[in-house]
Amino acid sequence: MLRSRVVTAILMSCVVALAAALTGCASYYPPHMRPLSAQTRALMAEKGMTPSQPILIRIFKSESELEVWKKKDDGHYYHLKTYPICNFSGGLGPKQKQGDLQAPEGFYVVDAKRLNPKSHYHLSFNIGYPNALDRAEGRTGSNLMVHGQCKSRGCYAMTDAVIEEIYALALEAFSGGQEKFQVHAFPFRMTTANLAKQTDSHWFKFWVNLKEGYDYFETTRLEPPLAACGGQYVVNGNFPDGQYPNPKRSCPRYSKLPVVAFKPRPEKRAVAQSDLAKPLASVMDLHFGQATPVYNVMTLGPATPDLKAKPTKEAARGPAEKLAQRDR
Template sequence: MRPIRTLRFLPVLLLGLSGCQDALDSVANKVEHPLPAKLVNKMKANDMSTRSPIMMRIFKEEGVLEVWKQKGNGRYDIIASYEICKWSGKLGPKFKEGDRQAPEGYYRIYPYQMNPNSSYYLSFNMGFPNSYDRSHNRTGSNLMVHGACSSAGCYSMTDEQVLEIYGFARDAFKGGQEYFIVEALPFRMTAENMARHRDNEHFEFWKMLKTGYDNFELTRRPPKVDVCERRYVFNQVPQVENASFQANAACPPASMPATLASAYYAYQKTWNQDFIKAVAKFDREEATQIAANEARAEAEARRAEREAEKAARLASTGGPAPAVPVLGLFSTGNPLKALVPGSEPAAANANAQQAAAQAAQTEAGAGQVTPTAANADVPVPTPNPEVAPQVANAGSAPAAQSDKPFWKIWSSN
């Protein structure tokens, strides 16, 4: 069983339990479990009733679910923010059953969508596909906000988080709220974020969602959401009495209230200026990055060209140039090897001395024959013991080995 963080506000009977799932299982009535005192006190401090209406906002990229609650003046303020444990798929809407995409859009949550007996501890169904999704032939089922921290198209929270989220919705319904809205968005729709994602295939869809986002940012009230002509429209009041919005039909004559339209125009004007600045900023950064990449590629190409030229020169000369000896004795690799017995220079020196000794013997014992298979019966004269040493000593070549240190040998020569 997956261990998760222990709830701080649960009763003392939870002591000794190893995981949050076990701790939450011990809640006597999770459906009616009260919100923690810290949240109740926060609501009172912000002029909120525990049963006042709510709305929720989900941001995929930031991985956040926010709960907003109505204050005494009718506007909403954020009361709680939760880190989403898991959501599946990528930025962008859900299209069909099985694509494992978490939905994006505006969804109404009614009391019947709350599931107190969820196999994921507690949950509520998001109502996907809504009328907009259906108008685009999008399919899917059982898309929820739930506990258990696992997702296949849902927004998954920890059990302790969903216990609070469920509690907010339960209390709002008890206060008389007919439904609450969940805004499921790809990211906070700021000018900079929109500029950063301006080349995304879903950008036009996100521009439409942004209108509702802007309405809430401007008024701090959940927007009135309708669908017509297969698109979302926000805070539109029909000009004809009893006119309705149909997802696949033409939008009825409608407009924003005048005061809201004026405020929205000013808000959008400032936002557009910020968007243009953000695009220019990202264009500069992109140009700088491209230039840096090109410089690195050019430097790498020059390095590869030099290596190729070096390899060609080595191939034409038959290999690397030999090391040049210093003073005819010292090698470039290790000068001391020249006088170390057993090294190549020392061995060559010994061979030269042996050849000189043999030459002296030959001169002293002229006419002597070295026995071979052809002259095996020819007697071999014994070398003159007096002459050979004299001739050998007459040479200037040092002995092959000496007890003197090498520096004394060098200085004596």
């Protein structure tokens, strides 16, 4: 057990040191090949994550935030980081047609082919609009991206530094074996309170439908099983007799599958980056033999108290005596 903990600490030291070295050379790489920063790798280590684990992305228009989640070995997604969205065009509500400059809302899927290292906007990935439901509803448009350069014409624009990191996270996940990742694009955080403020909106019914996917992920921390029919998303649906729904037709009979609430497992103590400058025994809370006094250079006296020394007259006084002396 002791050997395992020591080896883990040594490996973590090597990983962060290597990441720091790579980050120092990052400016020499083209943008799509730049490695994750030492800070992000250290954050993953603290959270018990690895770069190669699968990712899931959530976008919130009103809050101008993009979240990246990573799937741990227990099969559930855990929050890694939230990035600011620098810019997006249009308002709340889904994209309807080519040229409306509206950023999409809904559930989308990104595979490695949708990553564009030669984007005119630094780096980008296509979120997959229009999806099957968009097409069934007659929504048009194409090449809707998350990209850099902080300017948008219907896309979600990030700073160049932010899109580089998100792009690197996607590459790491694909290299680790993930075939595609989900992107959930919401108008706002789909809490009951936030949705209640939108009852007069033309898109209220659509947003109630989006909330089903939002709630499923919030409850389970799993990718929501998604289908489309009858002009809406079907989240976590069970279609009997092999009747898979057609987005252009009404929904066949289906039921909802059981939902098991997520219970986070107890986290093991991770080795933080700040620990790496400390002695290994201190990080691992190990003690070898009796501690010796440490001497202070300025006073040439021991900086740690001598446990065998006799108490001074002041120290021997009780609390009542000290208070009485102070009040005189």
